[in-house]
Amino acid sequence: xxxxxxxxxxxxxxxxxxxxxxxxxxxxxxxxxxxxxxxxxxxxxxxxxxxxxxxxxxxxxxxxxxxxxxxxxxxxxxxxxxxxxxxxxxxxxxxxxxxxxxxxxxxxxxxxxxxxxxxxxxxxxxxxxxxxxxxxxxxxxxxxxxxxxxxxxxxxxxxxxxxxxxxxxxxxxxxxxxxxxxxxxxxxxxxxxxxxxxxxxxxxxxxxxxxxxxxxxxxxxxxxxxxxxxxxxxxxxxxxxxxxxxxxxxxxxxxxxxxxxxxxxxxxxxx
Numbered sequence: 001x002x003x004x005x006x007x008x009x010x011x012x013x014x015x016x017x018x019x020x021x022x023x024x025x026x027x028x029x030x031x032x033x034x035x036x037x038x039x040x041x042x043x044x045x046x047x048x049x050x051x052x053x054x055x056x057x058x059x060x061x062x063x064x065x066x067x068x069x070x071x072x073x074x075x076x077x078x079x080x081x082x083x084x085x086x087x088x089x090x091x092x093x094x095x096x097x098x099x100x101x102x103x104x105x106x107x108x109x110x111x112x113x114x115x116x117x118x119x120x121x122x123x124x125x126x127x128x129x130x131x132x133x134x135x136x137x138x139x140x141x142x143x144x145x146x147x148x149x150x151x152x153x154x155x156x157x158x159x160x161x162x163x164x165x166x167x168x169x170x171x172x173x174x175x176x177x178x179x180x181x182x183x184x185x186x187x188x189x190x191x192x193x194x195x196x197x198x199x200x201x202x203x204x205x206x207x208x209x210x211x212x213x214x215x216x217x218x219x220x221x222x223x224x225x226x227x228x229x230x231x232x233x234x235x236x237x238x239x240x241x242x243x244x245x246x247x248x249x250x251x252x253x254x255x256x257x258x259x260x261x262x263x264x265x266x267x268x269x270x271x
Contacts, residue, residue, distance in 0.1 A: 094119065
């Protein structure tokens with residue numbers, strides 16, 4: 001199996017099924033975890049030097065952070081309902097507690113923080129929803145924590161791609177600290193597939209092909225993107241979802257398209 005794929009495990013005593021740390025990924029910024037909590041089960045953590053975005057992927061829960069509390073948050077009971085999620089932003093040097101009211105799937109997105117922003121609830125109505133692409137590159141983007149919203153390092157977004165379509169396409173990269181043209185951002189992709197027996201395909205490659213991997217990704221697996229272009233294809237019959245976490249030295253998303261496929265962006269004129 002490729003070193004770029006992180007597979008889930010059976011839940012441990014805290015409900016953790018997937019864990020990526022900067023140390024395990026071999027990079028500096030992005031951490032990512034997934035928990036599956038049973039009704040009544042709680043997850044309590046100190047953020048220490050990391051800011052955190054808790055994304056309620058599915059289920060209902062109570063949340064506490066920074067002296068605030070939010071009861072009975074959650075709306076979608078399955079990711080593929082497609083409606084935006086509830087999330088909670090928690091600054092560094094703080095703590096949080098999530099208590100499941102139903103079965104809950106929770107993503108914990110982390111990156112270095114300086115503690116400059118208060119904890120807050122990010123309700124579905126605050127999530128920017130936009131179509132992106134055209135033709136069989138069409139997908140729906142839901143911006144949970146975009147660069148226009150307060151945070152120190154984190155960028156968090158989820159993408160729904162209909163079966164048979166391509167996403168993160170045309171292929172783009174953000175692995176150079178070369179602003180304003182391109183920013184350096186590490187990135188994780190947390191994949192889900194519907195129906196769950198299906199798969200998606202993700203390629204990760206650089207211009208010189210020193211990195212060139214084509215990955216078969218199954219539901220519940222995560223992909224590390226340390227550098228290079230990283231398009232995704234949803235297999236016919238199987239809708240694709242992924243949750244992206246990005247972070248780097250500067251909190252901005254400036255990408256560079258693969259020159260070979262630049263002609264696809266924006267939509268070429270007909271005739």
